[in-house]
Each structure stands twice: as C-alpha cells, then as structure tokens.
C-alpha cells in the first residue's frame with residue numbers, strides 16, 4: 379500500500395510511538411491477522427457499514443461490529459490505518475471501533491499530532507484535553523455501541 383498523498387500529522391510534536399510508528403504495511407498486517415476480531419467466518423460485512431451518517435444512529439446500526447471492535451487487540455492499529463487513508467479506504471464504515479462521524483470528530487486532533495491511543499482511551503484523552511482546552515470531548519461511550 380502506497381503512502382503517497384497520505385496526510386500525516388504535523389511534525390514537531392513528541393516522537394510518535396505505538397501505531398503511529400508503524401508503516402502502512404505493518405498496520406495492514408495487524409488488521410488482517412487472526413488477532414483482528416473481524417477476520418474469519420461469522421462476520422456480516424453489513425455490520426461494518428451503517429447506512430446513516432448520523433453518529434448515534436450509525437452506532438446503533440453498527441452495534442454488533444462496535445461490540446467486537448471494543449475487544450479487538452488491534453483496534454488502535456485499525457484506527458491509525460483509517461485516519462491515514464481517510465481520502466481513500468479509511469473514511470467509510472467502522473474502523474477501530476468508531477463509526478465515520480466519530481472518527482471525523484477526532485481526525486483533526488490526530489492531524490495535529492494526537493496519537494490514536496490518546497484518542498481512544500478516555501483517561502489518556504483527558505490528559506490531552508488538559509493541554510488543549512478547546513479540544514472537543516471524545517464521545518466516551520459512543521464507540522462501544
């Protein structure tokens with residue numbers, strides 16, 4: 379997978395770690411591995427593509443997917459891949475346990491250097507909020523269905 383044209387967070391912030399330090403190829407390997415809970419049989423692809431853009435309704439429509447994602451060990455890698463590829467494959471559907479509307483909310487923070495782990499988990503998100511008071515609240519329960 380090429381990284382050409384992929385928006386990347388601004389440089390100058392702390393060294394990026396975790397999923398941000400992985401290449402696209404490595405991220406894809408994570409989200410297509412047996413560890414990803416959406417791989418294998420028994421998963422209905424329709425669960426990952428709510429038909430509405432409105433956040434609350436989309437979460438309801440994707441509830442089964444979001445429940446699976448909530449326990450997925452590669453959730454952060456999945457979210458990172460989605461945000462890197464927002465303009466091609468990463469915008470639509472459920473990625474990293476978030477529907478499109480919720481990912482759209484956090485994408486601006488990600489683009490300014492917030493890590494997906496900061497954005498996914500409320501305790502870490504609170505710490506980031508204290509550095510950026512204008513930052514919109516993360517929908518704490520939303521991505522768990």
Ligand code: SF4
Nearest residue numbers: 414416447450453456
């Ligand atoms: S976070 Fe959800 S969509 Fe992403 S790999 Fe895990 S189960 Fe699949």
